[in-house]
Amino acid sequence: MFKSAGVRSIRRAFFGLSLVCLAVILGACAHPPTTDSGEPKSWVVENVASKSTAELYADLIAPAVFERSSSKVIDGYTVESGKLRMPDKSEGSLVTVRTANGSLVSLVNKPGKSGLFLVNKQGLSTFSPEPKFDPAVEDGIPSPDEKVATALVNSASEDPKIVDVLLGYSRAAVNRVGGDVMAHALSQIESVNLALRISEVSNVSLRLVGIQVVEQNYPTTTGTLGQLRTIFSAGMAEYVPDIIYGFFDSTPEDTATGWGNIGGRAGIGLARSINTYRHEVGHNAGSIHCNSNGGAKYHYGYNNGKTSTILCGESTGYYSTPALNDEFGLPRGDAVTADTARIWRENAERLSSYAPSRPTAPGNFAKVGSTASTITFSWNASPEAVRYEIYSVNVALDPLPKKIGDSTALTFTATNISGEALYFVKAVSSIGLVSVPSNSVVARP
Ligand SMILES: [Zn+2]
Numbered sequence: 001m002f003k004s005a006g007v008r009s010i011r012r013a014f015f016g017l018s019l020v021c022l023a024v025i026l027g028a029c030a031h032p033p034t035t036d037s038g039e040p041k042s043w044v045v046e047n048v049a050s051k052s053t054a055e056l057y058a059d060l061i062a063p064a065v066f067e068r069s070s071s072k073v074i075d076g077y078t079v080e081s082g083k084l085r086m087p088d089k090s091e092g093s094l095v096t097v098r099t100a101n102g103s104l105v106s107l108v109n110k111p112g113k114s115g116l117f118l119v120n121k122q123g124l125s126t127f128s129p130e131p132k133f134d135p136a137v138e139d140g141i142p143s144p145d146e147k148v149a150t151a152l153v154n155s156a157s158e159d160p161k162i163v164d165v166l167l168g169y170s171r172a173a174v175n176r177v178g179g180d181v182m183a184h185a186l187s188q189i190e191s192v193n194l195a196l197r198i199s200e201v202s203n204v205s206l207r208l209v210g211i212q213v214v215e216q217n218y219p220t221t222t223g224t225l226g227q228l229r230t231i232f233s234a235g236m237a238e239y240v241p242d243i244i245y246g247f248f249d250s251t252p253e254d255t256a257t258g259w260g261n262i263g264g265r266a267g268i269g270l271a272r273s274i275n276t277y278r279h280e281v282g283h284n285a286g287s288i289h290c291n292s293n294g295g296a297k298y299h300y301g302y303n304n305g306k307t308s309t310i311l312c313g314e315s316t317g318y319y320s321t322p323a324l325n326d327e328f329g330l331p332r333g334d335a336v337t338a339d340t341a342r343i344w345r346e347n348a349e350r351l352s353s354y355a356p357s358r359p360t361a362p363g364n365f366a367k368v369g370s371t372a373s374t375i376t377f378s379w380n381a382s383p384e385a386v387r388y389e390i391y392s393v394n395v396a397l398d399p400l401p402k403k404i405g406d407s408t409a410l411t412f413t414a415t416n417i418s419g420e421a422l423y424f425v426k427a428v429s430s431i432g433l434v435s436v437p438s439n440s441v442v443a444r445p
Pocket residue numbers: 138139140279280283289311
C-alpha cells in the first residue's frame with residue numbers, strides 16, 4: 001500500500017519538473033524515485049529557497065497529516081517537529097530543520113516509510129530509506145563505572161533537567177548527512193525531545209552544546225565506543241557535555257547500526273540511520289530491548305503485537321509507557337516490564353549531572369579605589385575558583401567584553417584608564433571552566 005502511494009505522490013510532485021528536465025537534458029536533473037527498493041532516491045526541486053518547508057516534504061508524508069507540536073529557531077535554523085497521522089489513525093513522526101538558504105534536513109517516520117530526507121540549497125533532494133534494525137541484535141553494553149559530577153540529591157525529582165549533548169562526526173558522516181552538520185545535529189536532538197514529549201516524559205530534555213568533526217572515520221564497534229571520548233577529546237574539553245554520541249559512516253568492520261552504554265553517557269551509530277540516536281540514548285537512560293527473557297524489571301521496550309516502541313521494534317517514535325494506548329487501543333508499555341518513560345524520568349538527574357559544574361560567579365564586585373589613570377576593584381571569593389578574569393566593556397569602542405587581566409587575589413587594579421567603562425569579573429575553576437559574569441560596575445578613574 002505504501003509503495004504504490006509513494007510512487008503516485010512522487011510522480012505527481014515531479015510532473016512539472018520532468019518537462020523542464022527533458023527540455024534542457026541536464027545530467028544533474030535526476031529521475032524521480034519510482035520504487036521503494038531501499039536505495040536512496042534523488043530528484044531536483046526548482047527555486048528551492050522560495051518553497052515552504054511543507055511544500056518540500058508534502059509528497060513524502062502523504063497521505064499523513066503533520067501535527068506540528070514544536071517550532072523554534074536555534075542559531076538561525078528553524079526546527080519543527082510533531083506526529084504524522086495517517087488516515088487510519090496510525091502514527092509516525094516528522095522532524096524538519098530548515099536553513100535560511102532553503103536547504104532542509106528532515107527525519108521522516110511515516111508508518112511503513114522512514115528515512116533521511118535532505119534538500120540542498122540547489123534543490124537536489126534525496127530520500128535515503130532507514131536501514132533495517134533488528135532488536136534481536138544486542139547493541140547495548142554495560143556502562144564503564146563512571147561517576148557523575150555532582151551528588152544526586154533527589155533522583156525522583158520532577159524538576160526539569162537539561163542534558164547537555166556533544167555530537168561528534170567523522171568527515172565521511174558529515175558528507176553522508178548532506179554537509180550541514182549543524183542542521184543534522186539539531187534534527188537528531190529534536191528527534192529525542194519529540195520522543196520524550198509524546199511519551200509524556202516532561203522532566204528532561206536534550207540540548208546541543210557542541211559539535212566536533214574529525215577527519216578520520218571509525219567503524220561502529222564496541223572498540224570505537226570505548227575510544228569515543230578520546231576521539232572527541234577536544235569537544236569534551238571545550239563544550240563540557242553531560243553525554244556524547246558519535247556519528248560515523250558505514251565500514252566493512254561495523255558490528256551493529258549503533259552501540260550505546262546502558263546506563264552510561266556514550267553512544268555511536270551510523271549517520272545514515274535517523275532512528276539509531278534516539279535508540280542508543282535510550283540505552284544511556286538505562287533501557288534495554290524487548291522483554292524476550294522474561295525479566296521483570298520495567299526497563300524494556302515494548303511490542304504489543306500491533307505496534308512497537310523505540311528499543312523494541314521501532315515501529316513508532318514512542319518510548320515504552322503503560323500510560324498511553326496506540327490506535328488499536330493497545331498499551332504502548334507495561335508497568336511491570338516496559339516503562340522506558342519511567343526509566344527516563346528516574347535517570348534525568350543522572351544524565352544531566354555528568355558535566356562538571358561551572359564555578360559560582362564572584363559576588364559583590366565593586367570599585368574600591370582609583371587614581372588619575374587607574375581603578376582598583378574587589379570582589380567576594382567563588383568557592384570553586386583558582387583564579388579570576390577581569391573584563392571591561394567600552395561600548396563606544398567595542399560592544400564586546402574585553403579581558404583586561406587575571407588575578408589570583410580578590411582584587412585587581414586596571415591601569416592606563418581614561419574614560420568611563422563597564423567592568424565585571426568571572427571565576428575560573430581548576431579544570432578551566434569559567435563562571436557567568438559577576439555583577440557589573442560602571443566606573444571611571
Ligand atoms: Zn540497542
